[in-house]
Amino acid sequence: MSSFETKVQQTLANPLNQGELANADAVGTVGSPECGDMLRMWLKFTEKDGKRVIDRASFQAFGCQTAIAVASMATELLRGKTAEEAKILSAQELTGGLGPLPPMKIHCGQLVEGALRNALENDAGVTPAPELTADSGSLAPTLVSSLHRPAGGSIRIVPIP
Ligand code: FES
Numbered sequence: 001m002s003s004f005e006t007k008v009q010q011t012l013a014n015p016l017n018q019g020e021l022a023n024a025d026a027v028g029t030v031g032s033p034e035c036g037d038m039l040r041m042w043l044k045f046t047e048k049d050g051k052r053v054i055d056r057a058s059f060q061a062f063g064c065q066t067a068i069a070v071a072s073m074a075t076e077l078l079r080g081k082t083a084e085e086a087k088i089l090s091a092q093e094l095t096g097g098l099g100p101l102p103p104m105k106i107h108c109g110q111l112v113e114g115a116l117r118n119a120l121e122n123d124a125g126v127t128p129a130p131e132l133t134a135d136s137g138s139l140a141p142t143l144v145s146s147l148h149r150p151a152g153g154s155i156r157i158v159p160i161p
Contacts, residue, residue, distance in 0.1 A: 004105075007098045008069040015068055017075035021058040025125050028118025034107050037063030039071060041115035043078070043086075045125055052125065054078045054086060059115065066108035070095050074112050083120050089113070 001009075021042035029040040039061045046055035057075035061068045073096035078086055091109030092100055094116070101109045 002102070004099050004102055008065055011069040011072050011098065012065055015072040017056070017058040017072065019058055019060060021056060024058075026119040026123035028115045028120070028122055030111060030114035030118055032063075032107055032111050035064065037061070037067055037108075037111060039063055039067055039111045039115045041071070041075070041112070041119045043116075043119050043123065045083075045123075048080070051082055053080050053082050057116075059112075061111075063111060064108055066101070066105045067111045069098060070101075070109050070112045071115075073098055074116065078116070083123060083126060086116060087120050089116070 021044055023044065024042035025045045026043040027040065029038065031038040039059060041057060041059045043054055044056045045052050047053075057078040059071040059075055061071055070091070074089075074094035077094070077096045078089075081089075091106060091113040094112050095101055095109055
């Protein structure tokens with residue numbers, strides 16, 4: 001077993017921050033068309049030293065062990081980060097102490113990255129959710145936000161390339 005897989009197993013023995021976060025400021029959901037897995041992330045912000053930073057992050061995964069382990073690490077390392085700092089974290093950076101994602105597992109990390117980005121785009125404290133219109137995709141600055149959301153829902157389910 002590789003060092004990465006060993007660390008994944010150790011993280012899975014006690015995954016952190018699993019489950020819905022009450023009164024979350026933002027929630028994001030993504031699905032991977034590659035494997036059918038899904039991940040949802042909740043973010044709760046607080047004010048610290050005059051900055052709005054992530055106080056808590058949590059997740060629910062309907063996915064593989066790697067995605068769960070990365071989400072566990074990511075939700076820990078997001079604490080104290082501003083939305084701007086969180087927005088630029090890559091899948092590889094979100095793995096924290098797990099180390100670099102092996103090539104076959106990169107999309108698992110991207111599932112976590114996608115859920116985080118989607119949550120930040122839905123952050124009620126910063127940007128009001130865009131109206132659901134036929135051409136709302138043209139307003140979107142990113143691939144994730146260019147994909148449509150289900151009618152009537154506040155959560156978008158988007159594929160990750
Ligand atoms: Fe689907 Fe890992 S195999 S996210």
